[in-house]
Amino acid sequence: MKNIKYDFESVIDRKSTNCLKWDFFDDDLPMWVADMDFKVAPAIQDAILERANHPVYGYTIVPDELFEAYIGWWDRRYDLKMSKEDMAYSIGVMPSISSMIRCLTGEGDEILIQSPVYHVFYYVIEDNNRRVLENELIYENGQYRIDFDDLDEKLSRVKMMILCNPHNPIGKIWSKEDLERIGELCRKHDVILISDEIHCDLTDPAIKYNPFEADDNVIRCLSPSKSFNIAGFQSSIVHTTNNELLDKIKTQMHIDNSDSCNVFATTAVIAAYNDSEEWLDELKEVIYENKQIVKDYLSCELPVIKLVECDATYLLWLDCSDLKVPSKVLSEFLRTNQGLFLSAGIDFGKNGDNFLRMNIACPQKLLKDGLGRLKAGVMALNIINKGLY
Known part of the structure; x- marks a missing residue:
């Protein structure tokens, strides 16, 4: 090492x-x-201590500097261009997904996930009175791959798919080819794709994950909470180039009171992306x-x-x-x-x-x-x- x-x-x-x-x-x-x-x-702890030294901890706004930190991070590390106008702040990836389920699907709808997968995906679907539809990953010779024939058939039945990239729990980075095929099938069946990319920075050295490229039906959920172990601050963003979808999401997150931040959250995120x-x-x-x-x-x-x-x-x-x-x-x-x-x-x-x-x-x-x-x-x-x- x-x-x-x-x-x-x-x-x-x-x-x-x-x-x-x-x-x-x-x-x-x-x-x-x-x-x-x-x-x-250390840069995160120092920034938090400096903010804590200010003796007032009132309501907090989300500054432009936070969005700029996200933009700079994805540009530097993944050559992905984003703009503030395409982002919405949220207290977390799963609250964001919960809001999106409520505003973009109806009760009783099926939502597709690829199992085995992060268990909270099941809860957030079922707790919102939607139904889980599984595209089971194929496990052969110690490795996983996507069953695209099954995915094609099942996407015809749903309005929404939740993707995990890199995938939790199997630790797989989906290839650009896999992501392109998923995107093509979602467009074919007019399915909204939510891409949970919260583990994106935690790859093996010299390996980069493949972000889902912007598309009208794609919504990406991003956060430094796993990368820098700051989940306790509860901070994330939603990113999509589809303004109509973003407006619906912002409205729902405001209704759900999940679009505000605590007094230390933005400080931690900015220090993570800019100085860590x-x-x-x-x-x-x-x-x-x-x-x-x-x-x-x-x-x-x-x-x-x-x-x-x-x-x-x-x-x-x-x-x-x-x-x-x-x-x-x-x-x-x-x-x-x-x-x-x-x-x-x-x-x-x-x-x-x-x-x-x-x-x-x-x-x-x-x-x-x-x-x-x-x-x-x-x-x-x-x-x-x-x-x-």
Whole structure:
């Protein structure tokens, strides 16, 4: 690994900070929810402390500087041109998607997602009285691909598709060719495409994700919350070049009270995009090395579990099919037996039931602890089940 300037090694005690990851459940080692256990980029912390020193924390507007930070980031890193007129501010990607579902579809409509996929997609569709339609990804030889024949048929039945790129939980960056085919099929069937690109910056070093190119039916959801671990500030944007769609979305988000920002959010976003690029590039190196540690460990110490090859996110998708144990049972066993909390694959769709999702965005000390607990749990499970491993 290259020389690392920033601190990605210190183990930070996050307990008793009202932390979802560490305080919501009483687990020794939570490696489930998608947030990182690293110190935030110093420029972000410095900016927040400077703002906190001002003694008034009243209502806040969204400054032009925030939109300019987004524009500069996507121009520099992805050669993607955006304008302020094509953006709307929101408190988060999922609140944005929820608003879009309400204003762009009707109750009872089907909305297409590609499973296994981020479990909140299911909730946000069903909680809005819409129905989930799954275009199940094909898993062959340790890799995933899109079933385009199935996608073509099912897009004819829906008004909206939600895409995840890079994809959570499988960590795949969809190719330009895949995105073009998806776009063509959505145009063919007059389907609105929402592209959730929240994990876009978290790719392997020297690899870039492929943004969905602007089109009249495409809406992109963007945020620095995963890249810089600032989800607690609740900030994102919606981007589309379709002014008619954007006006509808803005109106709905205003009705839903999801278009305002808290007093620290814009400060954090601007410091992330304008002053923390070097930190992010080092983070990507650290996460990549963590992936190699997991890959080598499973290969040598726990070959019964296979790592699904991935090129993005800090979430690893572990193929546990050889254990022949339902993922919910396996996840709960690891928690009760080892205090290790990994996400059950079934939460991401029925076709995820042979898998676990593991968050590796943590210091190597915690990562190696988690791998040891995983092995010990599988060995204990083997004893109980008499010879599976």
